[in-house]
Every structure is written in C-alpha cells, then in structure tokens.
Amino acid sequence: MLGAIGAGSLDDLFADVPESVRLGREIDLPAGQSEQEVYDYLAGLAARNRHADDEVTFLGAGMYDHYVPALIDNLLSRSEFLTPYTPYQPEISQGGLQVMFEFQTAISELTGLPVSNASVYEGPSAVAAAGYLAKLETRRTRLVASRGLHPHSRAALRTHAVGYGMEVEEVPLTGEGATDVAALAAAVDDDTAAVFVQQPNFLGTVEELGELAEAGSRTGALVVCAADPLPLGILRPPGEQGVDICVGEGQTLGNRLDFGGPSFGFFAAGERFLRKMPGRIAGETRDVDGKRGFVLTLQTREQHIRREKATHNICTAQALNALAGVVYLSWLGRRGIVELAELMLRRTHYAREALGLEAINPGPVVREFAVRVPDIDGLFERARAERVNPGYRLGRDYPEYEDGLLVAVTERRTRQDIDRLAALAGARTGVAA
Amino acid sequence: MLGAIGAGSLDDLFADVPESVRLGREIDLPAGQSEQEVYDYLAGLAARNRHADDEVTFLGAGMYDHYVPALIDNLLSRSEFLTPYTPYQPEISQGGLQVMFEFQTAISELTGLPVSNASVYEGPSAVAAAGYLAKLETRRTRLVASRGLHPHSRAALRTHAVGYGMEVEEVPLTGEGATDVAALAAAVDDDTAAVFVQQPNFLGTVEELGELAEAGSRTGALVVCAADPLPLGILRPPGEQGVDICVGEGQTLGNRLDFGGPSFGFFAAGERFLRKMPGRIAGETRDVDGKRGFVLTLQTREQHIRREKATHNICTAQALNALAGVVYLSWLGRRGIVELAELMLRRTHYAREALGLEAINPGPVVREFAVRVPDIDGLFERARAERVNPGYRLGRDYPEYEDGLLVAVTERRTRQDIDRLAALAGARTGVAA
Amino acid sequence: MTELDPRAGEQTVTVFERSRAGRRAFVAPRADVPEVDVSELLPASQLRERPAELPEITEPELVRHYVTLSSKNFHLDEGFYPLGSCTMKHNPKLHERVAALPGHARLHPLQDPEYAQGALELMWRLQDALGEIAGLPHVSLQPSAGSHGELAGLLLTRAYHEERGEHKTKVLTPDTAHGTNPATVTMAGYEVVKVGTAPDGGVDLDDLRAKATDDVACLMLTNPNTLGLFDRNIEEIARIVHGVGATLYYDGANLNAVMGIARPGDMGFDIVHYNLHKTFTQPHGGGGPGAGPIAVSDRIEPFLPSPQVIRRGGDNGAGRFDLDYDRPKSIGKLRGFQGNFGVFVRSYAYIRSLGGDGLKDASQVAVLNANYLKARLAEEGIAEYLPIAFDRTCMHEFVLSGTGAKEKLGIRTVDIAKRMLDHGVHPPTVYFPLLVDEALMIEPTETETKERLDQFADVVRAILEEAAEDPEIAQNAPYTTPVRRLDEAGAAKRPVVRWRPEGE
Amino acid sequence: MTELDPRAGEQTVTVFERSRAGRRAFVAPRADVPEVDVSELLPASQLRERPAELPEITEPELVRHYVTLSSKNFHLDEGFYPLGSCTMKHNPKLHERVAALPGHARLHPLQDPEYAQGALELMWRLQDALGEIAGLPHVSLQPSAGSHGELAGLLLTRAYHEERGEHKTKVLTPDTAHGTNPATVTMAGYEVVKVGTAPDGGVDLDDLRAKATDDVACLMLTNPNTLGLFDRNIEEIARIVHGVGATLYYDGANLNAVMGIARPGDMGFDIVHYNLHKTFTQPHGGGGPGAGPIAVSDRIEPFLPSPQVIRRGGDNGAGRFDLDYDRPKSIGKLRGFQGNFGVFVRSYAYIRSLGGDGLKDASQVAVLNANYLKARLAEEGIAEYLPIAFDRTCMHEFVLSGTGAKEKLGIRTVDIAKRMLDHGVHPPTVYFPLLVDEALMIEPTETETKERLDQFADVVRAILEEAAEDPEIAQNAPYTTPVRRLDEAGAAKRPVVRWRPEGE
Numbered sequence A, B: 001m002l003g004a005i006g007a008g009s010l011d012d013l014f015a016d017v018p019e020s021v022r023l024g025r026e027i028d029l030p031a032g033q034s035e036q037e038v039y040d041y042l043a044g045l046a047a048r049n050r051h052a053d054d055e056v057t058f059l060g061a062g063m064y065d066h067y068v069p070a071l072i073d074n075l076l077s078r079s080e081f082l083t084p085y086t087p088y089q090p091e092i093s094q095g096g097l098q099v100m101f102e103f104q105t106a107i108s109e110l111t112g113l114p115v116s117n118a119s120v121y122e123g124p125s126a127v128a129a130a131g132y133l134a135k136l137e138t139r140r141t142r143l144v145a146s147r148g149l150h151p152h153s154r155a156a157l158r159t160h161a162v163g164y165g166m167e168v169e170e171v172p173l174t175g176e177g178a179t180d181v182a183a184l185a186a187a188v189d190d191d192t193a194a195v196f197v198q199q200p201n202f203l204g205t206v207e208e209l210g211e212l213a214e215a216g217s218r219t220g221a222l223v224v225c226a227a228d229p230l231p232l233g234i235l236r237p238p239g240e241q242g243v244d245i246c247v248g249e250g251q252t253l254g255n256r257l258d259f260g261g262p263s264f265g266f267f268a269a270g271e272r273f274l275r276k277m278p279g280r281i282a283g284e285t286r287d288v289d290g291k292r293g294f295v296l297t298l299q300t301r302e303q304h305i306r307r308e309k310a311t312h313n314i315c316t317a318q319a320l321n322a323l324a325g326v327v328y329l330s331w332l333g334r335r336g337i338v339e340l341a342e343l344m345l346r347r348t349h350y351a352r353e354a355l356g357l358e359a360i361n362p363g364p365v366v367r368e369f370a371v372r373v374p375d376i377d378g379l380f381e382r383a384r385a386e387r388v389n390p391g392y393r394l395g396r397d398y399p400e401y402e403d404g405l406l407v408a409v410t411e412r413r414t415r416q417d418i419d420r421l422a423a424l425a426g427a428r429t430g431v432a433a
Numbered sequence C, D: 001m002t003e004l005d006p007r008a009g010e011q012t013v014t015v016f017e018r019s020r021a022g023r024r025a026f027v028a029p030r031a032d033v034p035e036v037d038v039s040e041l042l043p044a045s046q047l048r049e050r051p052a053e054l055p056e057i058t059e060p061e062l063v064r065h066y067v068t069l070s071s072k073n074f075h076l077d078e079g080f081y082p083l084g085s086c087t088m089k090h091n092p093k094l095h096e097r098v099a100a101l102p103g104h105a106r107l108h109p110l111q112d113p114e115y116a117q118g119a120l121e122l123m124w125r126l127q128d129a130l131g132e133i134a135g136l137p138h139v140s141l142q143p144s145a146g147s148h149g150e151l152a153g154l155l156l157t158r159a160y161h162e163e164r165g166e167h168k169t170k171v172l173t174p175d176t177a178h179g180t181n182p183a184t185v186t187m188a189g190y191e192v193v194k195v196g197t198a199p200d201g202g203v204d205l206d207d208l209r210a211k212a213t214d215d216v217a218c219l220m221l222t223n224p225n226t227l228g229l230f231d232r233n234i235e236e237i238a239r240i241v242h243g244v245g246a247t248l249y250y251d252g253a254n255l256n257a258v259m260g261i262a263r264p265g266d267m268g269f270d271i272v273h274y275n276l277h278k279t280f281t282q283p284h285g286g287g288g289p290g291a292g293p294i295a296v297s298d299r300i301e302p303f304l305p306s307p308q309v310i311r312r313g314g315d316n317g318a319g320r321f322d323l324d325y326d327r328p329k330s331i332g333k334l335r336g337f338q339g340n341f342g343v344f345v346r347s348y349a350y351i352r353s354l355g356g357d358g359l360k361d362a363s364q365v366a367v368l369n370a371n372y373l374k375a376r377l378a379e380e381g382i383a384e385y386l387p388i389a390f391d392r393t394c395m396h397e398f399v400l401s402g403t404g405a406k407e408k409l410g411i412r413t414v415d416i417a418k419r420m421l422d423h424g425v426h427p428p429t430v431y432f433p434l435l436v437d438e439a440l441m442i443e444p445t446e447t448e449t450k451e452r453l454d455q456f457a458d459v460v461r462a463i464l465e466e467a468a469e470d471p472e473i474a475q476n477a478p479y480t481t482p483v484r485r486l487d488e489a490g491a492a493k494r495p496v497v498r499w500r501p502e503g504e
C-alpha cells in the first residue's frame, strides 16, 4: 500500500508533524492483551462492585432498578441498530429514523405535549437545554427552580446558565415536601425566563402541577417540568396542565443503571417551540415513488447547518438508548404502563406505612418517598451488613433533611423486601394486608 | 374467529377428543408468572450452581472451559440465525446453508477427511452413528472399542448397538495409558465392523493413530477415530493416518459448557461414505441465473425421503451450535489454532510436571493428563474449600485407576492457576521457567 | 430495476475465500510457561505437517461475513412460518437470557452434584412438569431430539420385552407417520409394518387389527396425527396394541394441540417423547438444537437411560438432588452427560411463564388459529384449487392438497411454495404427509395473530389468481430472493460438499 | 423485477398502527400489597384521564416490528462506512460483553464508593490513560459527547479568565471548524470570530494574528483539521493564542490520526476533548451514545467539573478510589451522576486490548488507509471529476471536491452519494467542510481492509463512468433502497413529527 501512495515508510506519512511536537517514545500504557485477558481483567473489576442483584436496594434518586425485558437486549445487540451512525442518508436509515419517529410519538403521548425530539444526553442536561431554549425564546435573564428539582438538574442548570449568562434562583419546599406555590409565585418577575419543577419531585411528592404552572407563568415565564416518564402512565400529563416544556431522564424506560449512563434525556414541548428545539427530530414524508418514509427534519435548528445560530450544540445523542425506551414502552403497552405505575404507587405507599418513620412528604407520593431516620448511620450499618441498601441519604443535598432517607420502590422490590427494610428500620411489624 | 370457523366455542374444536380421555381438570402446575418473576426464580436456581467462573477448574473429561469470543454470542443472538428452522427452502436460507458448507469445510480441514456432514447431536452419539454406518457398510456384527474412548462414547455405542444388533468389545490400555496396539490387532476378526479409538484419548494421551489404524483395519474393519478438534490444530489429521471416519464432540469449538449440552457432534469420513452419512449435508450448486448457491443435498440418505431405508433417523440437529463452531474456527484462524493448541500443549506438560505426582500416562499428552493422587479425597476437600476444582476422578469409570485424577488444561488456566493446584496437591514448588 | 442494481450479479463468497495471509482476529494469551519446542512434546508421527487451512480474517470482516450471510435467511422473527409439524412458535427472548446466565451456561456437566443443585433441581422440576403434562410419571431428559427419543422408546420396548422373555420383531407405523418413525424402527433393529389410514383420516382399525400380531413390539403414533386430526378411536387402538403385548408409543411432535386437554398417558400410551423445540419453545436455531425427553409408565421405568435426576430425602425443598447411576436394568446412556441442559432451561422458563392454564390456553389458541386459517383457505377462489385433504375440524394443523391447482392451473405445490417466498411468508411443509397428493401441511401456532393468518390467506389467493392469468409466474418463482431456484439435482449428482482452494 | 415483486408497493407502518386492543407483551408481577384504589392515593387533579396511547402488541409481533425496521438500516457491520469526521471504526464485540457484566450494567450510580471500587478504579485508570494519550494530566470523564466537552472547555476557559479578573468575549474558530464549535461558542456566551484557511489548508496565520486580540478567550482547533491535514504551524499558533492570554482548545474528533505520534498537550493545547465514540470505539448506536471526556493542563485543573474520581492513599493498588465533591472552584456539574460509565467500560477495554503500541499502530494504519484510498482516488478517470481539495499527504481523512463532476458530468456530490447507496457502501460525509465546494470527506479508519478501499475506489469510478454515459442514473439514484429520495423540503415545511390515530 505504501507503494501505491508513493511513500517509503509509515513515518513518511507523518512528515507534516513537526519533530518538536512528536512524542518520540511509546505511549506509557500496559502492553496490549488478548480478548480473554481483557475480559478477565474487567470482569475482575466488575466483581468489586456491589450491583443491584447483589443486594436488596431501595436506592433511586434519579435512576431506578427496573426490570429490563430480554427483548431489549436482543434488539439492541442487532448490528443494524448497534452499528450505524446518525441517519444522514435517510434512504438507508429508515429503521433508525422510524424508531425516532415512534419514540417522539410515545414521549408526546406520555407528556401530553405535541412535539418531542429524538433524545438529548440525559435528564439534568435536558433541564439545562430547556433553560437555553427559554433564553432564546424570552431573552430574559433569570431562571427559577424548585428545590424539588433533582439536585443534579439544578446543578447542571447552574453550570450551563453561566454560559448563556443567566442566574438561577431556588424556591423552597413546604413542610410537606412539595414546591411552595406562593414562594414560586413570589419568585417570578418580568426577568424570569422560565420556572422549573419536577413531577414527581425529587422526594417523590406528586406535585400540584397545574397550580405550579399557573403561579410560575404569572409573568410570562415558560414552565418547564422535569418528569419521570413511568409514573406519567397514571399521572395527568404536564402538557394538560400548562407546562410548556417537559424534559426528563429516560433511564427508567428500559435502560440499564450503568453506574449513571449512558441513558437518554427526552425533550417535549408545545408546537410553537418546534423550531427552537435542541437535537434531532425525525419527520414523516414521502419518497419520489410516494412511499412513506422518515427523515431528519428541521435541521436548520442544528449546529451542522446553523453553526453559531443553532438552537443547541448537540450532535451525537442517545439514539440506542432512546430505542430501548420506545421498545420498553411498546412492551409495556397501553394497559401495562398503568398496571406497572399503579403497582409502584401502591408499593410506595405501602412501604411508607410499613417503615413507620416520620415522613418528610406525608402527602401523595409515587415511586419514592422521604422519611427521617433517627439513627440513620445505624440503619445503614445494620442494613449493609445484610445486603440491604436502604436508599439515598438526603443530607448532602438537603441540609434541612440531615437525617433524611429517600426510599425508592420499583416493581422489583416485593412486599417481602419492603418488610425486611421495615424490620431493619425498627418497625414493629409490617402493615396488615 | 370462532364465527368464521362456524364453531360456537373453543370446546367445540375439541369435539373429536373422547370424553373418557379428557383431562377434565387443570394441569397441576404453578400458576403462570411474569417475565421478571420467572427471571428471578431461574436466576436464583442458577446461583446455586458453582460455575466455571466461580472456581479455578481443571475439570474436563469431554467438555472444557475455553474462552468463547464475544462475537459468537452476538452472531448467534441474531434472529436471522436464531429463529429459522432447517433450511428446507434454499432460496430463503442461503445464510444457514452456506454456514453448513463452511462448517463442513473446516471440519474436513481439521480431520483430513474429504467429506463432513453439517452436525450430529454431540460426541458420544456421533460415535454411535459411526457404528451404525459401519453396520450398513460392512454388514458385520462386532464393534471393538479402545478403553481410551470416552466412557460416555463407549456407553452410547453399547446402548445404540443393542438396537442395530451388534456387540461391543473393549481393548485395554497399556501401562502408559495408550491403546494397546497388539491387543487391538488381536481383538479384530472377520466379523468386526469397526474399531474405535480416540485422539487424544480420554486420558489425554496422544495415540499412535497410524499404528492403531493399521492394526484395527487388519481384517477390513472400518477405523473410527473420535477426536477433539482443537488439538487437531497441531496433530496429524486422522484422515492422513488410515482413519475412515472421524467423529467428535464440538463443544470445544466456541460452545458453552451448558451443563453438558446443547453442543454439536461432527462426522467426517472418506469420500466413499458420502452417500451413507447421517444427517444434513449442504452442497454447492447454481441457481437458474447461474448464481452460486447452496442446498441440502444427498437427501435420499435421510429419513424424510428414505424413511425405513434411511442411513440414520436424525432430523433436528445442532445447526446453531455448529455455527458457533465455524465462527470460532474462523476467529482462531489458520495461525491462531496452532498458537492455541501449542499453548495448551505446553501448559499440559507444564502442569503434569508441576504436580509432581505419578503419571498414569507419562508419554505425550495434550490438554489433559492423568495422575495417581495418594490422598485424592483429601485433595478434593482442601481444593474445593479454596474454590479450586482439581479435575475428574477416574475411579467410577476406571476401577483400574481408583486413585486417578484427570486434569484438564485450557488457555483459561494460567500458570498461576496450575501452581496453585500443584501447591494444593502437595508439590514442593512449581517448575522452573 | 435489476439493470440499475450494480450488485445484481454479485456472487457470494465463503469465509475461506475472504482469507488473506497474515490477518487474524484471535490474539493468544500471554505464554506464561516455558516455550518448549512442540517437537519435544509430541512424537514426530503425530505432528501436523501443514496447518489446517482455516481462514485468516480480521474481526470486523468476520462479523461482516456472518452478518451478511445471516441476512439471507428468512426467519421466524421476520414473518409467518407455518411449517407443518415443526410448531414454529415464538421463543420468548427471556429464554435466551436465562439460558445465558453463567450459572447455567458456564456450568460443567461433571460438576459435583453438591455444587450443581440449582441445575439438578431445574431438571427435576422439568421432569415433573413434563410428566404431569403427558400423564406419565417417569421422565428421562436425556435424548437429544425427537428422533433420539423415538430410538430410546424402541430400545426401552426391546428391553421391556426381553426381560419378559418375549422376542418381537415388528413395529407398526401408520402410513401418515413422520419419516423419523420408520427410520428409527430400522435403527432399533425392528421391521417396519405400515398401517393404513381410514377415510376419516384416523388409523384404519381393521388394518391395525390385522397387523397387530404377536411379533409386534410397538405401535408408534402421533395424536393428533400428521394430518392434524385427533384419532377418535385412540382407546380402541390402545386396546388392540396392548392386546398383543406391544407398547404404544406417542410421537410427541404434535403435543401442542392437546396440552391440558388430553394426556397421552390417559389415552393409553406407554412411552412418549416430547419435542421440547416444538411444543416448549426453543429458538429453532436453523435446525436445532432441541431435546427429546421421554416419559414412560411404571412398567417401563426400570429401563430408562442412566443417569436419572432424582431427589433424595425431604419433600419440601429440603431434599438434595442427585444423579442416579444405579440403574441395573437401564438401557444405558444415549449420549454424553445429562442431555441438552440449555434446552431444558428454556423450556422450563416457558412452563413457568405459562403455568398450567397458560399451557392449555396455548393449545386452544393453536387449534383455534389452525381452524380459522383452514376456514379462510376453504373460501371460494382457494378451496377449488387447494382442497382440504380430510375435511374435519382440525387440531393445531391441517393438510391441503394441491391437486386442484395442478389440474386446473398447471402449477404444482412447489410452485405455490416458491411464489410464497416473494410474498415474504414461509411456505408450509410440502409433499408431506405422503398420503396426500401435492400436500401442503399448515401449522400456524398460537403465537400468530389474526392479521398474519389473514395475510397468509390473502397471499394464497393472490398466487392462485395470478396463476389463473399466468401460471409461469409461479412456475418460475421466486424472483426477489437472494438466489432463485437452485439446481438440486446437479448438487446431488456431482456433490461439492466443501470449499477447496483454486487448483486443488 | 418490480412487477414480479408483490411487496414492491408495501408501505411501512409504525408500531402504533400495529396496535390491537387487548394484546400485550408485558405481564405484571403479582400484586403483593393491598390493592388500594388509585384515587385514594393520588389527588384527583393529578390523575390521568385516559391512558397514554401506547401500542397494544404481543412480544412476537413487537420483535418482528423492530427486527424488520432494523433491516432497513445500513450499518457498519454490513459494509464500508467512510463517514468523514465520524471515525466509524469497528467496535469489538468484546466491548458489548464487558459493558453488560452485571457488575457494570446493574450498578447504581449512587452506590456508596466503598461498594463501587471496581467502577471507580476503571474510571480512574481510564482518566490516567486518556491523560497520557493527550499529554495533559487532568481528566474529567463527565461530558456526554464531544459537543458537551466543548461546552465544558469554554466554561472552564471562562472560569479561568474570571478568576484572573479577565473579561473576554470572543472565541476564534477556523472556517473549517465543525458546526458544534461555533454552536458551542454561542451557548457558552461568547461571540464567534472566524479565522481563515491558508492555501495549504492550515490556519491562515496572518488572519489569526489579526484576530487574536485581548478580548479573545480561546481558539478552538482540531489538528489534524477537518480537511484531514496536520497544521504544521501548530506551535506558532499556540504562541499567538497564548500571547493574548487565550486558551487553546483541542477538538479531539480527529485524535485518531495522531495517537502515539504527537500529543495535543505537547502541541500547546490547554484543553482537549476526546470523542470516545470515535477514537476509542463505541458501537455508534445510530447516533449515540458517546462520551466527551476532557483533559486539561494544571492551570485549568481547579475548575474541572465535580465530582472528580480520585485515588486516596497508597499507590500500588493499595489506594481507595473515591468521588471528590470538594472542588470549590469547579464549574459544577454538567449532567447527572458521573458520566456515561457504560461508554467508559468499552473504551477502556479498547485501550487495554491495544496497549500503547497498539494505539499507535491504529493511528498509523488509519493514516495509511486514508492515504492509500486518496491515491486510488487520484487515479485517472476519477481525479478529473473529484479533485482532492488540498493536495498534501493527508492524515486519517481527506476531502475531495465534486466540482469537476458537477461541471463535466452534470452530477452533484449528492448524486454520487445517493448512487453509492445502490453499491452497498455508505457515502462519505458530504458538503462539509463548507470551505470546499461539493465536498466529499472520506475517513476509512484503520479497521478496514485494502479490499474494502479498493472496492470503494471501484465504486467511485463506476459511478463516474456511468454518469459520463447517462447522468440521470445518478441524479435519480438510489434505486435499490427501502425507500428512494425523500421529500425533505416537504417534511420541514409541514412537519409531521409524531404519529396520530386516524381522525385525530
């Protein structure tokens, strides 16, 4: 091959690289290994993690131990889905494009908003992307976020907002662990570009979304709701309650825990935001023979066309994870998502009662709830020794709940599991059936 | 749908089933469960098995802990390979048919025999199938088997031979653990249809195949060799040494342990046996447009065409497992199989020396060897407590080696593993490098 | 379009032809023991002189080769596959997941039972469930597929008779029997005697009575039979067969019709095989793997293959599972180890998923689907050309005859089948059972939807209508497949069964 | 052939259109807690009134739907995919296996570090390796992709300058820059200033000098640049940029050219992002996921995102890995949790498989393959129509211009690309970089064989020859794909971005 090129050696090909910036030595890394050795090494590392099958875990706080059906693994491992890149050539990418279109439809159904994109990175950066859209749309300078918004979402919003030159102000929770409507109403002013709430909120509280939206939009700010898509199977959709933009973390939809990623974020909004959305959007069209087909559409929003005028800089997103999401939703189906969400709902309330501890959010909750644990260190010590993980300690993110424990319940946590945690937490007995 | 049929109820469809043979109750089995529950239940059972990653295992004796490359899982999980049935319609089965053809080629290369079928069930029943072919071919009544043939192969041969009306006689091993050539020569007579040997034999001994074939075929009996296909990467092919039929267990070629199956058996033979082979055979041909293609060929041997005159009754075989086999062999490749077999060879000899115990087969061995262990019960007790599995105890199958231990070595057993076993077995030190 | 398709003439190449010297996918693990020369370790006589000509290819190209090949297969996850007698039901993807758990997939078959309790319990529970489903108490999971089960059945029959000092030489099989039945009879050292079929599609009782002589060892039967019909006379058949001291063998390939409805054991069968890869969902795999467990009555039990999976001691989970080799009357081993365990895991997952009532549902829907499709194919415009062979309520499958199409349209069953390929459905089993001229044997299974059945009926109608206009279309079909009709005769006449390098 | 293909006119349907009331795949686990009415647990205001219209479909039909859809995708495991700037290298299947290990895939991101030591060690080792490869000591794995890394880079730049009390408002990007660069600049609150390209394809130094004013915060550069050319003046560029107190940002999308050869850190870059999904093998996934870690020099380190993976205590495996949140100057979190860990597992598997010299080999072969293909495409019969944009030794990719074809043959780059679809190869990146008219940007990667490169050259030649005879063939291509040219303008004018039931 060198001959055809007219080069004498491989080195000749790098003649443009000035000597002074050449490495001049080997990269200082261990020598390459065979497949078997790399497998053994990484399996050895993996064995040093206590994963969700190694313990009974009530840990949630943004990612949840749901059962991922086997067909998702099978479909995602197909080279046809696994190994193409972004569908730039629609004629040979109808599979991926139609998946995007179906994904958009499912997200639109769940959120009650007419338009959805085909995924963004993940939850908290989706929240930040909504902030950017609010800036483009309103040209205002302030963002207001409920403390019921995931701490990571608030953090990501703050980080990104520095870039687009906005400030983020927080609205406290009530004594019942819900967003304080009055405080929200008070926090917005004519400079407020958007308000951010979460449904259910970080503590698992089912928020009065309509009231929040009304209060938050008082001065013309956009209302952004971060939502867990699974409870949306039984909760009134944000789009029906005055929410302009609904974003969220998609891990709960057929994605692995993966120590935090990759998963996907979703981004749905009212029709009027369609041309300001971030990320890829698939649209339906016809080919020259009149055949139905799908394309990447409204690309004039995107960085590769619009460059510095783009509505976002996102390029590579989470197509494979979003595929898992739409397959999962189709697997659950119209009735299944209701059954699953109701099971979670009932178990969540059962668990809160079974634990018999002081509830931080005593009102309606789904999938998660927060309690005060008098001897929280002791509980963790006892529980971990028995391979039970009681949940997420709120102290780091919420000094006001120093002794707070956030307990997540999914369809994988049986009543028996819950009773076990209750016993560890010192509850006298379980709840009567 | 019942309406279209003109039936009033589902029960009407079963009117032909006499009341007296109806079950009249539910099947007495636990109620059906969700995917998640079935998964949890079976995962719970699986967790009660100590598998090959749970311990350092030297267990072999017919199935071996080889590394199966990830691409095999990926390819085998493809619906295109996983979910068709036998390629009865060649126009829409070229994938499966070409795989068979490639498989046949690879087996033919390894065994040094010109024709191979596309798989039989597994090793020992492949041996039995060779017995049946010998009967069809020679119309003689006796079969002679070396005690170096896997005990399961000898057992399966005996079981099947009762059906086709033949007796099986055994030839002992020498004091060095090789088939006794003189005894073999003495055992064959004019009624002998076939002799059976194994390479390497059950103890890991590399047999003098040419001498055995010469002795065994003295009176016109067919020479059948059961072989492990992986060492054939460096061993002289049976087909070059007077062997008529080479059969074997294919698990070592990219198949899982699976507690014994499914794997595949292979069946290769001289050209003259082509029309007497059992099982499916793919052949190359052309379509009406002159395009190269593959079909199931020589089907007039098979049960669905020839019925009681078929050369075997096999129908469903091991297509998916054979696919793993040919992918594995292609993955190893021309040089890789040599490297792998040489690594096994060296480690086997290293291990025998390291153990420092009395060798039952002190001559050339590959992948496996047998030693006498003075306190074999003690060794197992010590080793199992440390999650080391020393190997296979020969006592049950070979009363003559009551204290015998068969130690298998693959590319997965490192020198460190071997030294650990040696230490457990009381060897003073490992071997110098 | 072909003239605009630059790949239309592309020829397939084998993986061997993709080989290029020096390439590789495999990398050897580090050599950690002394690199002794191979010639010091092996006798010269046993050293290979030149390497086996396996391909030299990189991982990406290897993956592409097999991915590309795979895409030339039609498969069940693509569309309708009503291959009669093969029960092409959907294999839930869960089954692949549980089979792949390291505790299953990486378990050595000779692991000490103490460390394989989970696997043995699974086998024990599967035996138990299968026994309950067939109504016969003793199960061996060992046989590798249906035909292996059949062989086991006849070896058991032989052992049973021999113990009683009876010498029998014949085995009866109906003329509708699957080819494995007579092939098995021969392999088991018996002579095949064919029994005729009555006008209603069942066993001809008179013929059976005439042929059921004292030297008959067994009648092999499937019920419903390969015509998809339940033999109403099954009790009388059992009486006749048992009357001459023969065993009654149940070919379980058609068990999918009757789970939870009627049990072979209750019908009088002594020995049953199951095709786990039909009734109890396996991935089909391009023709395997499968498993053919057998169940038997008390009198046959002593002869079952060795080892048997048993539970020792306590009843309620307290017991310990073991392999029992102490079976002095056993016919011995049929194969290595304990059978196709990976297959057992899948089938047991299936049984647990469905439960007792789910299995019955499955059979009912299988029968419903078959009858619905039969009704659709009995419509005008189809039935004239493809009349049903035996017009009764069918069970899980039914058989049409292509005689009408042959006579009236000039197209044969093979042409109809080939034209189906262009429509993206798999043809039924064709030219079987032999009894039916130009047979099409159709088994939709319960995992298909009404839309699929309707679509299939529409396809059949479309093919017949098209043939009425121009029979050559079907006669020369298919057109849209990776290759078209292949020269099978030539392949058999000058067999090329392996690739060889140019010039070799 | 179309007239003989009964499926030629078949229209695709969405999974929603396959829905039939009452069907399902999912079965709910047993309800084991009291079945309290939902209305007792949720306020009426928050109760959904009608269920979300998700499909009702069985598992087999669901599988078929997506398997069938998938087969409409061209993909890397099928054939050559020289999509410039995307580094479509083969992702070894091992990577999927190790990522799927339960210890990785089932690990909760908030697991106590004590019980996640393996994961943290992997991340720590990956950081270490990436730092060594880029020649910059401090790595954050957090950004989700390249563009996210870019944003992080500019936020770091801002934090750095702010700490020093410097207020800067502009960021320089070359006119060859990828679209994400200017888009990021805007999102990060800076103004974009474009720098021109010199006749040799590198940065126009004069223009750079003119625009490198005190209010410039950063120059974003990729080297080799998007023309596939290594900028020989990189040291001078660094001097100019650093001279005005700006940072030099390395867009790592093209790192695949220079691993083990030259390191961005040694070239003078302050901040680097890696596209793990390009250089360090990810499965591509139809457009993700990926990850865009960043590496920085000492002076930028204090501002890195939080948390950082660190090792506390002993050096040799004795240490304990932890997440460090105590980073007072940090720009904060860019996203949830610790980043795309599953991506890290794959990339680290890659780095361990190749080792230091293997990575260098990879870059060398990537460059060799690009230059070989460039040479093949510079042959007579091709180069007249598709001249290379900047004719120098290229690095891992190169850019052709379709101007010749447009003028001499009347076909545009888009036509060539569409006709490639019929040949079964993926077209290069087209119409980028903007600087080159009718651009074709070709990146073969090192995992391709010479045969693939030759085949691609043959395809290009065939298309051009064909166009010389009849340009309409390319102008109307493709012909063999599941759909043909699609109405993109119509799609954008009247956007239909979700399915709706009839009548809604």
Ligand SMILES: Cc1ncc(COP(=O)(O)O)c(C=O)c1O
Binding pocket: B314, B315, B316, C085, C086, C145, C146, C147, C148, C178, C180, C181, C222, C226, C251, C253, C254, C275, C290, C292
């Ligand atoms: C009726 C019948 N009997 C027996 C068999 C043989 O079963 P197997 O293929 O499992 O050996 C089949 C398989 O097609 C069959 O349909």
Ligand SMILES: Cc1ncc(COP(=O)(O)O)c(C=O)c1O
Binding pocket: A314, A315, A316, D085, D086, D145, D146, D147, D148, D178, D180, D181, D222, D226, D251, D253, D254, D275, D290, D292
């Ligand atoms: C040169 C260049 N820079 C930046 C990017 C953006 O990277 P990502 O897609 O990971 O966000 C790309 C991706 O295509 C690229 O090619």
